[in-house]
Amino acid sequence: MGGGFRRVYPENRPDHGGINKDEGLGESGARRPHVASLQQFGGLLESKRVYLHLLVNPYSCAINFAFRYIKRIGWQNQMKGSGMSSENKINTSMIDDLESGPWPSFVKDLKSLATKKPAVGQLLGQLNQSYEDRWNYWQGTVLNVDGYGGGVIARYSELAEKYPDIAQFHTIRIIPPAGWVYSTATLRELCDIWEKHSAGIIQLHGMTGDILLLGSDNKSTFDAAEELMEHGWDLGGSGAALRTLACCVGQARCEMALIDTMAIQTHITNTYISELHRPEFPYKYKFKISGCANDCACAMQRSDMPIIGTWRGPMQIDQAEVGKFVDGHGADFVIDNVITRCPTNCISLKDNQIEVDDDNCVRCMHCINVMHKALKPGKDRGATILIGGKRTLKIGDTMSSVLVPFMKLQTEEDWEKLTDLVERIWEFWGEHALEHERVGEFINRIGLGAFLDGVGLEPHPEMITAPRSNPYIKFEELAPGMLEGESGHDPAVVNEEVESMESTNS
Amino acid sequence: MARAKKMAPRDNGAPDYKKNLHPLMAKNYGKWSYHEKLRPGVLVHGAENGDRLYTVRAGSPRTLSVDKVRQICDIADKYCQGHLRFTSRANVEFLLANEADIDPLIKEVNETLGFPVGGTGHSISNIVHTQGWLHCNLPGTDAAGSVKALMDLLYEEFVTDDSLPARVKISASCCQINCGGQADISINLQHHHPPRIKPEGVGVCELPKVVAICPVAAIRPRQDETGKTTLEVVDEKCMYCGACHGQCPTMEIRDAKTDTLSIWLGGKTASTRKGPSFMRLAVWGLPNNTPRWPEVGAAVRKILDVYKQTGRPYERIGEWVDRIGWKRFFELTGFPFTKYHIDDSPLARSTFNTSSHVRL
The missing domain is CATH 3.30.413.10 (Sulfite Reductase Hemoprotein, domain 1)
Structure with missing residues (x-):
């Protein structure tokens, strides 16, 4: 088997058999993993070798094709529970259970694919082994396409002797169209290229938002990547790099979308395509873009830099539609489900009319969600930029927090303000972060105040829910040295564009 | 100053979403005015000019064969003017221009694909998951x-x-x-226990990285009997997070x-x-x-x-x-x-009940 880590110390696994279902966590059910011999699945030929045979020896080739056909029939019979011979059985007895039930079954679909892609059958065999042993049989390592530092997730099977066709079984991450919109021609092209080079599994989509193509080996990964790139596709991010972006459907199909999420995503992707392909950050950096506070892109908790659509000024109210809504649902419904659910008590109902104290509205979207024909966001639209969201490793969950309360994002000039801020953040974080330190963890370590100094942003009350209660503070201006006339050590990295933008907001 | 758009020869960037939009999406981009839930799994979005775009949302298993994706495309070609989208929760959204196509489409989605239609409104949508x-x-x-x-x-x-x-x-x-x-x-x-290290395996890993990645500083280098540097875990400090396992496969955390x-x-x-x-x-x-x-x-x-x-x-x-x-x-x-259930992280106190409010 090629290239990766050799199988790492199976002996180290303390009886990693399985939990005996009848006895809970008892040890009696522990099983050792089975390792089959090469002969069990010998005889399957790579298509190129078959082609070579065809040139050299048509007779032998015909025999080989017949042999492959018999193998396939054997597989199909095994699928039906009546394996032809014990030699080529692939045991899927545990995961067969996942073919039943009303939810669509990936096992059923992959078994169907296995009739023409033997590797998929072996994949299911290994998965079944995992179900029996409660143990994983993939080793992970790095495989790079020329010129790229990421985008391929390499997997090597530890059961390659038993399942030779999945000895190398990699994933290629592909950047999808923004908002995951597709024409069928686009998807069919992807299917055709991928089927030609691999086992033909597609995941739509990975948790970051990439198209995931599963099932290529070391060579076909390169071939597939080349052909995909010839057709205009490109690899997604992995490792300590900018990751593939994600956004909601935005203005393509949603009246709530306050920014053009698809255009912004595409702009950031293409502006920083080099940072996406060649890891040079302390650790990963993710953007997700949601058109409003409903955050359909899950930006707040899943991205280092959420961009969330919002608005300034008054909300739009269609009082005729309000009247219809109140007549249709009753005033009690409106009070229980709209008025009393406002987080800042800024909305009220008087004589079948809605009044909003817009100065106290925090643009949470709840009332608009419930009464979406009567209430609409205001007309002066832009985005709130936040920073630092990620899941729990290593310092615990960090929720994104406000960095720029309001930024217009309509024109390319507006976008330049955003990318300018992004580059200042990358420069400061890249310079000072520890290895493997996400930007949210970095802010936790150095403090938001120091971070603002470092990236050249003025503090703004919308960045916090309350000022500090802890009284031990290093006031730079009041330190003895500065009182005596020293120039001090404030980083003095100030961006005037952002400053002026902030002042227009206040 | 943002750098100018500059791509290496093969840095293609993101595919053009505009070429993938349903014609009604392209026509009414940014001009939608309302939506309605017609029934579970079926939405209609109305544009300012009166156009209506119907969406049928179907749950998928996310892991799909190329043939299943082609079946999805066949249905979208037949009823959806050749366009569809996916949600962040791996649902397929079929986009329709004609209301009359909704029922036949749902029938084919149910019968040909075996996908259920739903996941809108106050429902349980598809479960997001990894590999x-x-x-x-x-x-x-x-x-x-x-x-x-x-x-x-x-x-x-x-x-x-x-x-x-x-x-x-x-x-x-x-x-x-x-x-x-x-x-x-x-x-x-x-x-439920600290990683178990096989000393021979430590050699394939970058030891300083493994030591540094531990959030509670429970991993430290140690000289073994032969003088080779290996690692050890302070069991009392370890919180079984597995951060080191991702860095170094020898730090086996699973059991x-x-x-x-x-x-x-x-x-x-x-x-x-x-x-x-x-x-x-x-x-x-x-x-x-x-x-x-x-x-x-x-x-x-x-x-x-x-x-x-x-x-x-x-x-x-x-x-x-x-x-x-x-x-x-x-x-x-x-x-x-x-x-x-009681937190013991540095932020634990923020989860304590620091009032006399109790439900008796």
């Missing part, structure tokens, strides 16, 4: 299979849109990195005998109402029982039953528990409250 045993190098359990098993149990909640107080988002994670992320209900694997599953409640990403929230531990110690994880299914069902009975409209699970209090939650569900 698990199918394709990850770190998992202690499966993802695609456990999601399939759980969605079989939650099928009714997917195909209806009024059986719950609010939408319920579920995620599943196969190790304590928790790629599945925050959700109203999250099912996560837990490890088929002892790994269990736990259920966390109340994660919310939207800033609606009181804003986003993190999920909290509700149930722990559930067995990792392949192939269908029945104990997890039963616990999720119990939580949903109580939520349905006592939740108020538009109240997500976290908001519901906030209102009724965790004491009542444990009473109503019958799950035990233990000392392990």
Whole structure:
């Protein structure tokens, strides 16, 4: 088997058999993993070798094709529970259970694919082994396409002797169209290229938002990547790099979308395509873009830099539609489900009319969600930029927090303000972060105040829910040295564009 | 100053979304004015000029064969002017210009694809998940299979849109990195002992990185008898997170005998109402029982039953528990409250009840 880590110390696994279902966590059910011999699945030929045979020896080739056909029939019979011979059985007895039930079954679909892609059958065999042993049989390592530092997730099977066709079984991450919109021609092209080079599994989509193509080996990964790139596709991010972006459907199909999420995503992707392909950050950096506070892109908790659509000024109210809504649902419904659910008590109902104290509205979207024909966001639209969201490793969950309360994002000039801020953040974080330190963890370590100094942003009350209660503070201006006339050590990295933008907001 | 758009010869960048938009999306881009829920899984979006675009949302298993994707395309060619989209939760959204096509499309989606239509409104949408045993190098359990098993149990909640107080988002994670992320209900694997190091394997790893990645400084270098540098773990400090396992496969954190599953409640990403929230531990110690994880299914069902009975409209699970209090939650569900539910991280005190407010 090629290239990766050799199988790492199976002996180290303390009886990693399985939990005996009848006895809970008892040890009696522990099983050792089975390792089959090469002969069990010998005889399957790579298509190129078959082609070579065809040139050299048509007779032998015909025999080989017949042999492959018999193998396939054997597989199909095994699928039906009546394996032809014990030699080529692939045991899927545990995961067969996942073919039943009303939810669509990936096992059923992959078994169907296995009739023409033997590797998929072996994949299911290994998965079944995992179900029996409660143990994983993939080793992970790095495989790079020329010129790229990421985008391929390499997997090597530890059961390659038993399942030779999945000895190398990699994933290629592909950047999808923004908002995951597709024409069928686009998807069919992807299917055709991928089927030609691999086992033909597609995941739509990975948790970051990439198209995931599963099932290529070391060579076909390169071939597939080349052909995909010839057709205009490109690899997604992995490792300590900018990751593939994600956004909601935005203005393509949603009246709530306050920014053009698809255009912004595409702009950031293409502006920083080099940072996406060649890891040079302390650790990963993710953007997700949601058109409003409903955050359909899950930006707040899943991205280092959420961009969330919002608005300034008054909300739009269609009082005729309000009247219809109140007549249709009753005033009690409106009070229980709209008025009393406002987080800042800024909305009220008087004589079948809605009044909003817009100065106290925090643009949470709840009332608009419930009464979406009567209430609409205001007309002066832009985005709130936040920073630092990620899941729990290593310092615990960090929720994104406000960095720029309001930024217009309509024109390319507006976008330049955003990318300018992004580059200042990358420069400061890249310079000072520890290895493997996400930007949210970095802010936790150095403090938001120091971070603002470092990236050249003025503090703004919308960045916090309350000022500090802890009284031990290093006031730079009041330190003895500065009182005596020293120039001090404030980083003095100030961006005037952002400053002026902030002042227009206040 | 942002740098000018500059691509290396093969840095193609993102595909052009404009070429992939449904014609009605392209025509009415930024000009939508309202939407309506026609029935579970079916939406209509109305544009300012009166155009109406219909959406039929169907649950998919996310892991698809190229042939299944082609079947999806066949249906979209027949009814959707050749256009469709996917949601962040792996649902397929068929986009239709003609209302009359909705019923025949749903019939084909159900019968040809075997996909259910639903996942809109106050439903349980598709469970987000990662690779698990199918394709990850770190998992202690499966993802695609456990999601399939759980969605079989939650099928009714997917195909209806009024059986719950609010939408319920579920995620599943196969190790304590928790790629599945925050959700109203999250099912996560837990490890129960420090990583077990095979000294010979340490050589393939960059030791300073392994030492540095430990959040609690429990890993330190050590000279073995032969004078070679290896690693050791201070068991008392280790919190079994597995950060080192991702860095170095020799730091084996998984254990088929002892790994269990736990259920966390109340994660919310939207800033609606009181804003986003993190999920909290509700149930722990559930067995990792392949192939269908029945104990997890039963616990999720119990939580949903109580939520349905006592939740108020538009109240997500976290908001519901906030209102009724965790004491009542444990009473109503019958799950035990233990000392392990009390946080012991540096932020723990922010989760203590620092008032005299108690529900008696």
